[in-house]
Amino acid sequence: MYERKIPVDLSCPLRLTMSLIDSKWKSCILDELRDTSMRPSELHKVLPEAAPRVLDLQLKELVEDGLVAKTIYPELPPRSEYSITELGRSLLPILDAMIEWGEINQDLFEKKYGPQR
Amino acid sequence: MYERKIPVDLSCPLRLTMSLIDSKWKSCILDELRDTSMRPSELHKVLPEAAPRVLDLQLKELVEDGLVAKTIYPELPPRSEYSITELGRSLLPILDAMIEWGEINQDLFEKKYGPQR
């Protein structure tokens, strides 16, 4: 049985929030789910750089933490859909702020670390 | 010579922002430097869980990324101070939002993952 290795960090509010979203793909998953629920295969299509297994594991933790909800449709072939919860949605303003900051400063970091350097 | 293994993630604005702050201590360091510049030894005092070497490495990357500035005073014993830059300061609203979210939802996650469980 799967067991989370490292629990959510309860030591301070900042670390709590960070620990929920700071893995490589979680913030992207939440961002993709903001408008529509998705099946794992769809999520893989919009995040092709992430291996399906990675999405599996991170979705599982997002569900465990209550940021994402999973709905299983008893069809065949099996279908399941993942959607953002109200709790997850309450994180979106933070992601929005990060997206905005990234857009504003993208040029700066491309000049600094981009391919031409 | 030290070399950063993984560069800042330029693939999208969200990942760019995340990649600058998503290590275990960077967001805490920025938060501590919001009001006052600090010497490494002071930073270790306010973040005692972080080993000094860790602060070294993360400060180095924060400086490299332009979020923190280092000032060396040519005194003896040597003194250096780290302070937040304007660019780093522009991230503070994001950290504030994370802190606020963490405060609001702390109880929820303590009930879920806390020691009594």
Added chain:
DNA sequence: AAGTATACCGAAAAATTATTCGGTATATGA
């Protein structure tokens, strides 16, 4: 002279995270 404190760094080890690979099960369509 010895101990203390400062800042910093290299290397190795430990811990954690990400990825790959192969496998389960089910039903559809060719």
Added chain:
DNA sequence: TCATATACCGAATAATTTTTCGGTATACTT
């Protein structure tokens, strides 16, 4: 029947991050 597609999982590996340990150098205090 065979290939395809779905979702999911275990295990091993790879990659990355964090931590520990020991060492450099300097000058002050005892």
